[in-house]
Amino acid sequence: MCLPLKSPGCRNSQLGFTMIEVVVSLLILLIGLMGVISMQYLALKQINNTHLRSQVAFHAQSMADLIRANNSRPLGADDLQAWEQQLAHDIPSAKGEVVFNTGAAVSSAVISITWPERQLHNDVEEQTFTVTARLGE
Template identity: 30%
Template sequence: MIGRQRGFTLIEILVAVVILAIGLLGIAGLQVMSVKSSTNANLRSVAVYLANDMADRIRANRVGVAAGSYDNETGSAQNAACLTTAGCTSAQMAANDKFEWLQELGDELPGGAGTIANNGGLFTITVTWNDRVKQAEGADADTSSEQSTVSLTFQP
C-alpha cells in the first residue's frame, strides 16, 4: 500500500516564495516610477504657474511694456519702493518683477531658469529646469537629469 502525501513539499514552498518575491519587486519598481513621474508632473505644473505669473506681471504694467522694459530678462533688480505705498516707476516695477520671477524660478525648480522674448508685441516666456528621468538604454538604465522646458506665448 502506497502512503498518501500530505501537506506541501519544501520545493513547492520555495517556488511560491520566489514567485511572491518577483511580484513584490515588480510592485516596488512600479511605485518608484510612480513617485518619480509624480514629482516630474509637479515640477511641470510649477513651471506653468511661474510662466503665467510673469505673463500676469507683464499684463499689469502696460506702461512698462510700451517702454520695452520687459523685452528680456536682463536688467532685473530688486526695488523695495515697488512694494510700498510710495510706489515706483514702471521701469523699476518691470525690473523688480523680473528679479522676483527669476528668484522664484531658482527657488521652486531645480536648476530653474527663464527667458523673456518680445517679438513685435508677441511675448514668449520660456521656463527651463532639470527633470529626473530614467534613460532607456537596455537593462542597465541609468537615472540622470534632463532639461525640461515650458513655453508660453501671449500678447499683453
C-alpha cells in the same frame, strides 16, 4: 488507497508542503512584489514630473500676468529678479528667461523656463516650456 492520512498501513501519504514547493512559491511571490514596487516607483517619478510641469506653467503664466499688469512695458530688473528668485525657490534647477519683441505692430513677450526632468530609466532630460504672451491691442 488510504483514506485516513495517519493510518499505519499508509506509508506514502503527503503530510505537508516540501521545502522546494515553499521556495518556489516564495520566489513567485517575490517576483510579483518586485513588479509592484517598480510600478510604484515609476508612478512616483511621473507624479513628480507632473508637479514640476504644473509649477513651471504657473510661473510662466504669473510672469505673463505681471507683464500685462505693467501695461505691457518691459519689466524692471527688480521684478525680473523677484520672479527668478521665486522660480528658483519652487524649482531649484529651473532657469527662466523673458524676451520682449517690440518690433512688430503687436508686441509680444516670450517666456521660457528650462529645467531637468528624470525620465523612465533615470535619464535626466532637459525640458523647456515656452509661452508667448501677446501684449497691447
